[in-house]
Amino acid sequence: MFGQKEDSVRRLSxxxxxxxxxxxxIALNLQEVRKVYPNGTEALxxxxxxxxxxxxxxxxxxxxxxxxxxxxxxIGLLEPTSGRIELWGSRFGQLPRSMREKIGFLPEGGSPFExxxxxxxxxFWEKLYGISKIRGEEALKEWGxxxxxxxxxxxxxxxxxxxxxIAQVTLHQPSLLxxxxxxxxxxxVVRRNTVxxxxxxxxxxxxxxxxxxxxxxxxxICTRIVILRHGLILAQGSMEELQRKLGATQQVRVETxxxxxxxLRESLEERFGIESTSPNEFFLPQGHNRxxxxxxxxxxxxxxxxxxxxxxxxxxxxxxMVKEDEER
Numbered sequence: 001m002f003g004q005k006e007d008s009v010r011r012l013s014x015x016x017x018x019x020x021x022x023x024x025x026i027a028l029n030l031q032e033v034r035k036v037y038p039n040g041t042e043a044l045x046x047x048x049x050x051x052x053x054x055x056x057x058x059x060x061x062x063x064x065x066x067x068x069x070x071x072x073x074x075i076g077l078l079e080p081t082s083g084r085i086e087l088w089g090s091r092f093g094q095l096p097r098s099m100r101e102k103i104g105f106l107p108e109g110g111s112p113f114e115x116x117x118x119x120x121x122x123x124f125w126e127k128l129y130g131i132s133k134i135r136g137e138e139a140l141k142e143w144g145x146x147x148x149x150x151x152x153x154x155x156x157x158x159x160x161x162x163x164x165x166i167a168q169v170t171l172h173q174p175s176l177l178x179x180x181x182x183x184x185x186x187x188x189v190v191r192r193n194t195v196x197x198x199x200x201x202x203x204x205x206x207x208x209x210x211x212x213x214x215x216x217x218x219x220x221i222c223t224r225i226v227i228l229r230h231g232l233i234l235a236q237g238s239m240e241e242l243q244r245k246l247g248a249t250q251q252v253r254v255e256t257x258x259x260x261x262x263x264l265r266e267s268l269e270e271r272f273g274i275e276s277t278s279p280n281e282f283f284l285p286q287g288h289n290r291x292x293x294x295x296x297x298x299x300x301x302x303x304x305x306x307x308x309x310x311x312x313x314x315x316x317x318x319x320x321m322v323k324e325d326e327e328r
Contacts, residue, residue, distance in 0.1 A: 159186040162186055
């Protein structure tokens with residue numbers, strides 16, 4: 001799952017591919033997808049990506065990597081220059097209305113109807129989707145909007161407007177939800193609650209595809225991460241797979257109650273290879289014996305406040321991967 005390797009599903013015959021969809025439950029299949037805009041910009045340069053039903057996929061990458069373009073191609077807002085995109089085994093234009101109604105899309109710059117109240121915005125989408133008022137009330141409560149339901153949308157903060165948009169696109173409980181920067185503009189508390197709700201959505205056997213610059217949110221929500229760079233898939237996999245394939249390290253952080261004397265610090269650096277970050281904090285690199293270190297500190301009269309493992313985050317992996325790609 002590293003780089004642009006051809007997926008085994010894509011190598012099957014057409015008949016066998018159709019059979020595999022029934023067995024594997026493929027929600028989305030992109031084959032050699034390219035997108036060139038009229039001005040000559042090549043946004044995507046041959047994307048191969050298979051997404052199973054129930055997966056939560058996070059698209060990350062620098063600006064102009066092709067994230068938003070890919071999201072819009074998936075839901076039919078753009079046409080690929082070449083290649084093939086299938087949703088549930090059919091091209092978007094061939095999907096019956098009943099299947100299209102199973103898709104939800106949150107654009108990055110979208111906004112609710114400003115002149116309507118929060119409740120009226122939801123009622124509009126209730127009628128459009130043909131769903132019950134009860135479901136609308138559930139959505140308002142689910143996304144923390146119930147107490148604001150009588151307020152006009154134009155009076156809401158940017159974060160609350162974003163939440164209202166999320167409530168609208170999830171109102172009909174779509175089987176495939178595509179979201180472009182879903183947690184942008186949210187304050188920390190609302191953002192945390194939103195991430196928790198999206199994790200619940202991702203665990204409900206629905207398929208989720210999100211683009212985001214917030215790598216911490218992606219790490220918490222998604223089961224698979226796809227890193228785009230210059231219109232290509234640089235790498236993809238779960239956090240564990242990416243950590244393993246990149247040889248990610250795991251360190252131990254040690255915090256002491258008082259600064260460590262210089263002579264003792266030099267001894268620790270020589271014996272254990274510690275990396276100091278402050279007078280009373282350091283990291284023990286992977287491969288060194290943590291128990292032996294702690295015994296040495298205790299015997300040296302050092303009072304230890306904290307010992308904890310520190311795994312590399314998605315941000316660490318992303319930075320390392322982009323740096324390696326630049327050096328090739």
